[in-house]
Amino acid sequence: MFILNSFSFKIDKRIKESLDRMGFYEPTEVQGLAIPEILSGRDVVIKSMTGSGKTAAFLIPAIQRALGSKFFNTVLIVLPTRELALQTYSVALNISRNFFRTTVVYGGSSMEKQIHDLRDSKIIIGTPGRIIDLINRDLLNLEHVCMFILDEADMMLDMGFIDDIYKIIENLPEKRQNVLASATMPERLDDMIKNLMNDPELIAVSNGYTPKTIVHDYTIIPEHKKFSALLSYIDENRDMKRIIFVRTKHGAVVLSEILNKCGFKNVTLHGDMRQRSREISIKRFRNYRSGIMIATNVAARGIDIPDVDEIINFDAPIDDIKSYSHRAGRSGRFGRPGHALTIFTEKQKNMINEIEMKNNVKMDHKIIKINDVYYNIDYRDIINNIQ
Structure with missing residues (x-):
């Protein structure tokens, strides 16, 4: 079974079975540090390079949170590109299996299908432009979002998505948990962290390049x-x-x-x-x-x-x-x-x-x-x- 170092906290048995089936028997460093903090409900900033396992570090608690909620659209995960959104969606499906519906929304694909899937989804994964488009059309209601995850935040800034992120945040409930993940932490992210998060815990794994192999x-x-x-x-x-x-x-x-x-x-x-x-x-x-x-x-x-x-x-x-x-x-x-x-x-x-x-x-x-x-x-x- 998936063992999270020496931490003692509860993860749904179905999640553990999925991780076991996927061959994830031991957590990476960032997972061992970040998962218990996110599960505790506090805001978390994750600084970890590519390949370190940070996607699962926030997805495991997100799926746990969605399982415990009676509402749809419980978790919103925003990423800068279609490829990142699709990749995160794929990992989410592998972990959550048939527990509930997860929907990915992005430009360049059928909006009709995405709209249909949104009706009974618990986790929404998407790119800023498509999310804002759905909000503006009154097709995406975010009033029940209790966990907001912003991944590849440094890339968001580089691609000029800062205004879009703040527009999305304006449509979220004030009472929510926030997770921000980024490979690097440029100074430009400081203002976003201050405006977005409440006394966040910083999880920083390796100042340099992570994979040693x-x-x-x-x-x-x-x-x-x-x-x-x-x-x-x-x-x-x-x-x-x-x-x-x-x-x-x-x-x-x-x-x-x-x-x-x-x-x-x-x-x-x-x-x-x-x-x-x-x-x-x-x-x-x-x-x-x-x-x-x-x-x-x-x-x-x-x-x-x-x-x-x-x-x-x-x-x-x-x-x-x-x-x-x-x-x-x-x-x-x-x-x-x-x-x-x-x-x-x-x-x-x-x-x-x-x-x-x-x-x-x-x-x-x-x-x-x-x-x-x-x-x-x-x-x-x-x-x-x-x-």
Whole structure:
């Protein structure tokens, strides 16, 4: 059974059975610290990096709270992106099973179905825009919300959702429990915490990068040899599940075409894709035993696929250095071994130390031997033929 360290408090037997069935026998550090505080009813701020298990840290008490309430719309969980909302919804369904209805609401999907499901849901998970839209249409009543959870709060600020969050808060009952979770705690969050929360307990797990099971490597490759080096490297072991990060949508399309030409199974994920296309890509990648997802930073936070063996930064995250930890954290989930390889060009190698310091990691130098087969490919011809 799921044992929460030495804490003695009650969780419904059905939740424990679900966790046992999911293989969660021991809590992560953040779960062991946060769950009892949230169950006690007090406001809680969780600072914990990606991959630490913070989603379950607030979902377990949220499901317990919903089970004990006679009202619908008992718990409201707000996240910044559709991918994050869908991922949290998936975890919630796995834990709560058939105890009650949980509904996820987000833009780009059928509002009619979401409206239908809202009628008898106890937990609502959604993005700010769709939640506000439903409120404005008088289709979402929040008068019985007793627990409000704001996840990825730092990302909310970065994406400009601060006004939307306050608009949602205006529609919540004054008497409620608040939980705020964030990978980082920038000073800009201070005002939100003061306005939103009542004497919150701070749960801070690790100041730096959390997963200790990830090996970090880097290589330095001339710009014109990057494709050849990447293909040579991934060809050494095709039986791996990888996410390759690129900087732009165009870069994702180009790399996908090159991988297709060379016989590497892959899907893409970037911000310009329609929601249906995103969902298909994620589903296909989940079902891969081995294969590649090519992604922009849209996937660095919010895609929780536990069996990713390795991430490769084809484009080093030099414009957003702290995003390195979010990218790397797609591998090594929940204590599994993982690997992160970053490709730097000669002009970028002065950024290596800064990335290490700001993400609290140590990267080792790896030499990649370029295979002649991939060195002699005319990549320009492939790129020029992309429509």
